[in-house]
Amino acid sequence: MLSLVSDQIENYVQKNTTKLPVHLIELIEETYKSCNSPQMISGQIEGSLLQFIVWTTNAKNVLDIGTFTGFSAQMMASALPDDGKVITCEINTKHAKIAKKYFDKSPHGHKIELILSPAIDTIKSLSDQFDVIFIDADKSSYKDYYDIALNLISDRGLIVIDNVLWGGKVLNPIDKTDHNINNFNTYVSNDKRVEQVILPIRDGVMLVKKSANIT
Numbered sequence: 049m050l051s052l053v054s055d056q057i058e059n060y061v062q063k064n065t066t067k068l069p070v071h072l073i074e075l076i077e078e079t080y081k082s083c084n085s086p087q088m089i090s091g092q093i094e095g096s097l098l099q100f101i102v103w104t105t106n107a108k109n110v111l112d113i114g115t116f117t118g119f120s121a122q123m124m125a126s127a128l129p130d131d132g133k134v135i136t137c138e139i140n141t142k143h144a145k146i147a148k149k150y151f152d153k154s155p156h157g158h159k160i161e162l163i164l165s166p167a168i169d170t171i172k173s174l175s176d177q178f179d180v181i182f183i184d185a186d187k188s189s190y191k192d193y194y195d196i197a198l199n200l201i202s203d204r205g206l207i208v209i210d211n212v213l214w215g216g217k218v219l220n221p222i223d224k225t226d227h228n229i230n231n232f233n234t235y236v237s238n239d240k241r242v243e244q245v246i247l248p249i250r251d252g253v254m255l256v257k258k259s260a261n262i263t
């Protein structure tokens with residue numbers, strides 16, 4: 049996998065980014081001890097970015113597609129007002145169990161609702177508007193999640209999509225997932241309904257907002 053920044057820079061950035069609370073450090077430790085693909089966790093830097101996005105958009109309603117062990121849901125919940133809400137979608141019982149254990153340890157856990165079901169079914173059933181939607185579940189469904197997210201996002205809201213650089217493999221797509229992500233990026237680039245930017249942070253984070261002419 050292509051690293052976008054050197055380990056030295058990554059460590060420096062981490063050292064100079066706001067420290068995580070103890071329960072989230074423990075959550076990362078437990079994720080690395082007990083999950084098969086612990087690197088799926090978004091981590092301190094991307095989590096802090098999500099926290100800033102929720103804060104600066106004055107978000108009240110957040111949708112988190114792909115809970116894993118609940119890190120992104122927790123980072124976003126911590127930037128919400130006390131009556132704010134995160135709906136987070138997960139399909140894997142083991143991941144959901146760890147996530148819930150740490151939601152209970154968090155002062156913001158009461159803002160998070162985990163729905164254990166295929167994310168596509170969950171998001172199709174939603175009718176509320178969301179101020180921030182984070183897409184970070186199975187890559188084969190990104191386009192479906194995005195199209196539904198565009199109907200659910202508020203006029204000044206942001207859709208955030210993770211892993212859009214896929215370890216650099218979008219440059220020379222070989223397998224099905226490489227092609228899915230590359231096709232997805234092209235689809236969004238050609239979508240007149242939106243404006244977007246890709247940030248070369250971690251594995252590539254895309255921010256999408258509705259075009260000025262449709263808000």
Ligand SMILES: C[S@@+](CC[C@H](N)C(=O)[O-])C[C@H]1O[C@@H](n2cnc3c(N)ncnc32)[C@H](O)[C@@H]1O
Nearest residue numbers: 088089090114116119120138139166167185186
């Ligand atoms: C990359 S991880 C999410 C990481 C999380 N957002 C974080 O910041 O730590 C992707 C998660 O999506 C879940 N997932 C995969 N396919 C799914 C589906 N169809 N519906 C709901 N969740 C799914 C996986 O089980 C996994 O826990």
